[in-house]
Amino acid sequence: MINKNSPIPLYYQLEEHIKELIENGELMPGDALPPEREYAEKYQISRMTVRQAFTQLVNEGYLNRLQGKGTFVAERKIEQPLQGLTSFTEDMISRGLSPGSQLIHFEIIPATSQIAGQLKIQEYGPVYEIKRIRLADGVPMALETNYISANLVKGLTEEIVNQSLYAYIEGQLNLRIDSASQVIESSIASQSEANNLNIAKGAPVMLIQRNTHLQNGTPVEFVKSVYRADRYKFKIQMKR
Numbered sequence: 322m323i324n325k326n327s328p329i330p331l332y333y334q335l336e337e338h339i340k341e342l343i344e345n346g347e348l349m350p351g352d353a354l355p356p357e358r359e360y361a362e363k364y365q366i367s368r369m370t371v372r373q374a375f376t377q378l379v380n381e382g383y384l385n386r387l388q389g390k391g392t393f394v395a396e397r398k399i400e401q402p403l404q405g406l407t408s409f410t411e412d413m414i415s416r417g418l419s420p421g422s423q424l425i426h427f428e429i430i431p432a433t434s435q436i437a438g439q440l441k442i443q444e445y446g447p448v449y450e451i452k453r454i455r456l457a458d459g460v461p462m463a464l465e466t467n468y469i470s471a472n473l474v475k476g477l478t479e480e481i482v483n484q485s486l487y488a489y490i491e492g493q494l495n496l497r498i499d500s501a502s503q504v505i506e507s508s509i510a511s512q513s514e515a516n517n518l519n520i521a522k523g524a525p526v527m528l529i530q531r532n533t534h535l536q537n538g539t540p541v542e543f544v545k546s547v548y549r550a551d552r553y554k555f556k557i558q559m560k561r
């Protein structure tokens with residue numbers, strides 16, 4: 322498995338070997354890796370080399386190190402294509418995961434000038450402020466705060482937003498969600514985000530802002546989301 326005569330660095334060979342074991346299912350999420358010492362003895366390489374391979378794999382999200390417990394195979398990341406304008410509920414169902422929401426805030430507020438600007442409504446106009454933890458098979462994936470004009474999307478209730486917002490807008494109100502622009506940037510979890518997402522304070526997250534429009538161009542939602550960077554990656558197709 323490890324070829325000492327190869328010009329490819331030893332740590333990299335080991336890294337690729339472990340990746341292969343993860344990708345072909347011989348190592349499953351949650352499995353403990355043998356200690357560094359065992360790898361070092363088995364392949365006759367230094368523990369430093371093994372550590373370097375592990376560190377790379379931790380940085381790439383394949384492994385997790387738990388203080389005092391050892392190194393474990395990480396959960397697989399959800400790969401989210403960015404071409405389609407889909408809802409969280411649709412995304413989870415298309416992957417065979419069970420979508421869920423934990424509602425932590427639901428209120429009609431007067432739009433601040435920033436929210437009014439995003440939704441193209443009058444300042445102080447009535448806006449639903451909805452904060453939900455989005456779950457996949459019961460595991461928190463993202464924390465989402467939606468702002469929606471109450472004059473446009475009428476009759477929202479806590480029961481409705483515990484299900485799919487897009488299904489209500491399209492299915493019940495017959496409004497056509499058509500396009501969105503989305504900005505993604507990296508950040509780290511604050512204490513309250515960490516509590517809600519069940520991750521450590523300071524863990525990497527992705528901040529996503531989505532502005533969604535109806536077919537006639539009317540803004541239908543302004544959303545700020547915090548996605549777990551250890552569970553999500555985004556994919557975009559490009560063409561020259």
Ligand code: 16G
Pocket residue numbers: 407408409410411465467484485486487488529531542544546
């Ligand atoms: C996604 C959207 C969010 C939308 C929600 C509707 C991103 C970054 N955000 O989470 O803007 O409000 O889906 O989901 O993708 P729902 O229909 O399941 O409530």
